[in-house]
Structure formats: structure tokens, C-alpha cells
Amino acid sequence: MSFKKAISLIILILAFGLSSNAIGLEKSKPINYYIEHDGEQKKKPKYTEGAFEKDALSEETSEEESKSPQKKVKKKKKKKKPSNFKKSKRLKKYSFRKIQAMNKMPRTNAEYLEMSKEIKRSERVSTPPSYPKDDKLVNIPEPNLIVVKYNNPPGAKDVDLRLLMTRRFVLSKAVLSPDKTKSVYSKVYSYPGTQQVASEMFYINIPEDTSIVSALRDFHTIEEVRKPIIKSGTDLLFENEKRVLSLLDWSEDSKKIAVVEKIGALTQGPWKTEIKTYDFETEKAYDLTTLREAIRYYWRTKKGLDLIDYMWDIFPVGWDAVHKDRIIVYAYAFDNKKKSPKFLGTWSVDYKNERPELMSLYGTDYEISVNGYALKFTYD
Numbered sequence: 001m002s003f004k005k006a007i008s009l010i011i012l013i014l015a016f017g018l019s020s021n022a023i024g025l026e027k028s029k030p031i032n033y034y035i036e037h038d039g040e041q042k043k044k045p046k047y048t049e050g051a052f053e054k055d056a057l058s059e060e061t062s063e064e065e066s067k068s069p070q071k072k073v074k075k076k077k078k079k080k081k082p083s084n085f086k087k088s089k090r091l092k093k094y095s096f097r098k099i100q101a102m103n104k105m106p107r108t109n110a111e112y113l114e115m116s117k118e119i120k121r122s123e124r125v126s127t128p129p130s131y132p133k134d135d136k137l138v139n140i141p142e143p144n145l146i147v148v149k150y151n152n153p154p155g156a157k158d159v160d161l162r163l164l165m166t167r168r169f170v171l172s173k174a175v176l177s178p179d180k181t182k183s184v185y186s187k188v189y190s191y192p193g194t195q196q197v198a199s200e201m202f203y204i205n206i207p208e209d210t211s212i213v214s215a216l217r218d219f220h221t222i223e224e225v226r227k228p229i230i231k232s233g234t235d236l237l238f239e240n241e242k243r244v245l246s247l248l249d250w251s252e253d254s255k256k257i258a259v260v261e262k263i264g265a266l267t268q269g270p271w272k273t274e275i276k277t278y279d280f281e282t283e284k285a286y287d288l289t290t291l292r293e294a295i296r297y298y299w300r301t302k303k304g305l306d307l308i309d310y311m312w313d314i315f316p317v318g319w320d321a322v323h324k325d326r327i328i329v330y331a332y333a334f335d336n337k338k339k340s341p342k343f344l345g346t347w348s349v350d351y352k353n354e355r356p357e358l359m360s361l362y363g364t365d366y367e368i369s370v371n372g373y374a375l376k377f378t379y380d
Contacts, residue, residue: 149371159246161244174219178371185247195266198238242265252324255280288349295347311334312334320368326350
């Protein structure tokens, strides 16, 4: 190789290093290729993207270039056109406003009070709405309301508290007196702030010539300011405690009521049962606390068993059919394992909290009077 040819090759290499793009250097070909094929470096070969394989040049490239990721071309997402959704013609629409207009029902409590301000309180009866019947719905029985004796079978009736999960209060069913002049019901309140449940007992004077069904169905649902005759937990704060009042029964002469008070934790069952009575003639309420004291005293002195060390309670049954001013109660206790209950006898107490008495340690065959009236749903 001559000196002039060597000089020209050096100049060619320097020019190639300064401007590789200008001469159209192909990255997939080694440098020796362009030295041996002088004059062909201006021709830029055409390659399709991603069609070439690795060659000697890729091995000589730096590690930084080999690690650099290839740029991905972002594809524009096509917007989906909204589908033309058509409602099925088979769906039947029920307009609540049309039903309200058909029944002329008030929409708010203020509207109800405005519509009924010229009506006597005894005549303020809420009419249930009537919905158009769908002919396609078949074999669905309609419930019927029948009047039954309330305390049958005898025993304390519990108030359904399931609606307290979504409401602040629930109403028990109304119970009509034997002479059909009064009805009583309880109202149970929920206080989420203090985790407390309290209740009150109310009564309503039923107007003359009122049907039994209307007296039991309509009057206690009307929102009115009424004075409670018995309270439990509404005057004092009992955090995380549940106090529920429920009617045991009316007396036979329609002058007194016996009420059961169940006390317990909010997340557990009741741990204590008390009895309360109310006399409508004297307008006085009584707490029958002497009965529990008499039961504890008897078993401690006569049997050497202190009930304070065990879980025990009473089960009120109803008014005595023979001694009509007394209430009959069953007492029972559990052992330490809370599995086998022990019967503590049949007891009775006067409605004024006087003269608690042991009737029998073993027998329960005593006649209980059944006096009040209530409504029951049937599908017959």
C-alpha cells in the first residue's frame, strides 16, 4: 500500500466517525465491510424493521447501548360507540306518584297534619295504599288479618327488634283490652351514639263503634305526642345496655296491665327479667321487685343455695285465673356450664308488689287467664 493511499484511508475513517449518518452507515454491518467496499458506503441499505439478526457490530457495541430498551409506539385506543340500549317492552312501570294521586295520600307529615287538622283525633285513620294488581302474578296468597287472644299460649311475648338495624325505633303490635275501650303498645328506641336501647309503653282510648280490626291496626301507627305510662332506660344513661318493654297481658277487668322488662347487653341476650304493672284507675305504675328477693331468700335459707353465684331468671306467665290480682311466674336457674336448667318453683305476686308466694316447687298446672286481643296474619 502506498503512502497516499494510507493517508486517504485515514481521512476516510475520521470522516466516517464524525458523521456516520451522512454516509449512511448501516449499524448491522462491521466497519471492515465499508473499507473493503470503497465507494459503496454512500448507498444506504434498506432493511425492514426487526428483520435483521445480530452480527459482529452488535457484539462490539457498549453495554449501555445494548441495555437501552426499544421505544414502543403507543397505539391510540378507539373509543367505543355507545350501544343503542332499548328498554324491553315487557317491563311494566309502576309510578309511585300516580299511585299517590290515585289514593290522595299525603307525601309528608306536615301535609298529613294539614289535611287532618279539621278532623277529630279519633277519626284520623291512615288508609293503606292500594296497588294495581298484576294479572301475570299467580299462586301468591294474600294475607288475612284475624283477631286472636293475645296471651295464648301463656308467656311473655318478645318485640321484634330486627328493624332496629335500619331504623331508630320500632313499634310492637297493639293489644286491645277485654272491654275494647283501650289498647296498649310499646315503642323501642335505638341510640347508636351510646349503644343503648330503651323503650316506653303507651295506651290509646278507642272511640265507640270502632271495629276490633281498626282499633288494633290503625290507631297506634298515627304519629302523635302521647304520654308514656311506663318507661325503661329513657331517663337514665345505660351505655351498651338494652331495656325492652313488652306487654304480658291485660287483667280480666280491663283496669290493669302486666308488663315484662328484659334487661341485657346490646350484643348478648337478656340477663335479667323484671315485672311492672300499671293501674288505670289510680294511674300508678308498680315495680314488682319483691318477687326476685323472695326467691333468693327462700333458696338461701331453705336449701342452702345462694343464687347470686349462678345464672338464674324468672319467666312471667300471666294473670292468675283464680286470684285475679296476682301474676304467676316460673323461676329457673342454670349450672356453671349453663346447660341443664334447674326449676326453682312456681311463684306468684300481687300487682301492687305485695305478698310474694311460693305456689309449688314442682308443679306448673295452674290456670292462666287469657284476656287481651291482638291481630294475626294468616294465609288460609
